[in-house]
Amino acid sequence: MGSLFEELEAREAAARVRVEELETEVAELVGRLELSRAGLERLRVTRETVAEVLAEMNQGVSVAVAGAGQSPVGERVVSANAGAERQVVGVLTVPNWQPGMLPEVLPSVYRDIVEVVADAPGPVRAKQIVPRIALPAETGKIEGTRSKLKRLVERGWLDEDTPGMFTPARHRAAASPNSR
Missing domain, CATH: 1.20.5 (Single alpha-helices involved in coiled-coils or other helix-helix interfaces)
Known part of the structure; x- marks a missing residue:
């Protein structure tokens, strides 16, 4: 036991x-x-x-x-x-453009887009901008960039005279002769 x-x-x-x-x-x-x-x-x-x-x-x-x-x-x-x-x-990611505003007030990705458009010799498309801002040329990235471009147009930072073709806003070019 x-x-x-x-x-x-x-x-x-x-x-x-x-x-x-x-x-x-x-x-x-x-x-x-x-x-x-x-x-x-x-x-x-x-x-x-x-x-x-x-x-x-x-x-x-x-x-x-x-x-x-x-x-x-x-x-x-x-x-x-x-x-x-x-x-x-009270939060506006992309502020409406006003005289004297510089792209530095924009979030970095929007600032990059504005700079690429400003440096281009003519109107550019979203698919041309995507590789220049270090994104892969995928449909989702192009559409996201197009959305950002439209927002920049809406807020006065860019112009879209022809659908899908983006240029620097005319008032910015007039205010800053060295923008191109």
Whole structure:
């Protein structure tokens, strides 16, 4: 009968070791969970702070824009997680061109596009711009660039006299004789 008790003691020792291993894993997971919770909290606070700042900025922009007879600033953003659409107020990635504005105020990809169009000897198409801004000549990249070109036309940075053919905006050429 001694062997039965020895077997039970061996199993108890093995179970104790397994419990200790699991407790170590749980402690490690609790530490990782706390780090993730802290990161989540930082993101939540950042999002709320940005929303407050944009709301305050929008109050000032709405007054100025309303006086200029334009619609309020804002672009639609689609949330990748929930699929819900929300209005981001006060953010305009590509600002409307105004006298004295230089391409440096644009996001880098838009600035690159404006520079390529300005350096071209004549009107250019989206598929001609894509390789010059270091993108692969794939349909998706060309269409994305075409969308950016249309936005630049809409905001006064470029002209599109012939569909699909883009040139520097005339007011920029008149304001800066060295733009070509």
